[in-house]
Amino acid sequence: MRMAKGVEWALHTLLNLDMIGGGPVGSAQLAEAHGLSASYLNKQLQQLARAGLVVSVPGPRGGFRLARPLEAISLLDVVEAIEGGAEAFQCTEIRCSGRIGELSPPPTGTCAVNAAMRRAEEAWRQALAAQHLSGIRTELDSSPMVRQVVRTALS
C-alpha cells in the first residue's frame, strides 16, 4: 500500500502557491521550483482544480492559484483530490464464495472484517481532516527570507 507521490507534490505546491500570493502561476514554474516533471504536476493540478482547491486560468500569464485560503484546505481534501475517495480496503465479500459460501445461508449485515478495517480507515481520515495546510505553514520556517526565496524561485 503506497500512496501516490502526487500527494506530496500537491501539498508542497499548494504551500508554494500560498507563499507567492495572489497571481496565477504556471505549472512549469511550479514544477521547476522543486525539480518535478511539469507535465505530470500539471495533471495533479488539474485534479486539484476539479476538486475545487485551485482555480485554473487559461491563456498567457495564466496558471493556477489557490481557490481558498490554506485554513480551509485539509490534508484529507488534498489526498482525496489526488487519490480519489475510494476506500483503501475493498471488501470483495469472499465470505459468500467458495464452499463456506455455498454451505452457509446468505449472511446478514456487513462483513465484520470489512467493518473493522473501515473503522481504522475512518480514524485515518479524521486525522487527515483535522490537519489543515495552515498548520503546516506554521510548522515550516515561513520567515520573510524563506518567502522571498520562494518568490525568487517562482519568478
Next chain:
Amino acid sequence: MRMAKGVEWALHTLLNLDMIGGGPVGSAQLAEAHGLSASYLNKQLQQLARAGLVVSVPGPRGGFRLARPLEAISLLDVVEAIEGGAEAFQCTEIRCSGRIGELSPPPTGTCAVNAAMRRAEEAWRQALAAQHLSGIRTELDSSPMVRQVVRTALS
C-alpha cells in the same frame, strides 16, 4: 492507494483456522473454503508464517495452524505481515530539490508535510493495533452451526 487484497484473504483465513481448531490445514483446503487461488493464498500464508502469526507444518497432513490465539493477533499484525511495515506516505524530500532547494539553506528538522502525514498514519496504525481478531470473531455469527459449516467445508 489500494490495500492488497491478500489482507482480506489472510484475515478470513486466520478466522477459519481458529474455528476449525488445532490441527494443521493445507493451503488448498483453506483456499477452497472461499474460492481463492490456492497458490496465491499459500504465498500469503508464508508471509504470515514469517511474521510468526501461523506455524507451517511440512509434509503430508501438514499445513498451517495458528501460532497464538486470536486474542493476541491484532489487525496491524496482519496488515504489516502482508503489506510490509513501510509507510504509505514516503517523503522524497522534494523540498531540497529544484530551484527552491538550491536557493534555500539546507533545512533543519523533518519535513513538516511528512510529519503531518505520519501523524495521520499513526492514528490509522493505532486503530488497527487496538482491534484484535478475537473481537471480529465475536462480531461474526460464531454460533456452533456456523462453526460446523466451516469444519465441513474444510474437511
Next chain:
DNA sequence: GGCTTACTACTCGGATACTGCTTGTCCGAGTTCAGGGGG
C-alpha cells in the same frame, strides 16, 4: 491619434506510452506415511 482586427505566443486539458508492483502460476525440496522384506 484612436479603434478594429488578425496574429502570435503561451497556457491548460486530455489523450497517449511506459514502468513497477500487485496478482497469479508453476515446479522443486523436504517430510511423513505405508507397504514390503528380512531377522
Next chain:
DNA sequence: CCCCCTGAACTCGGACAAGCAGTATCCGAGTAGTAAGCC
C-alpha cells in the same frame, strides 16, 4: 511377530509470468496580449 528399509504421495517454499494502476509524456484547444492596418 517385530523391526527396518524403500518408495510414493503430499505439503510447503521459492522462483517465474501476466495484468493493472501509477507514472511520465506529448500534442491539440483556447485565450490574452500585441502589433499592424484602417478610419
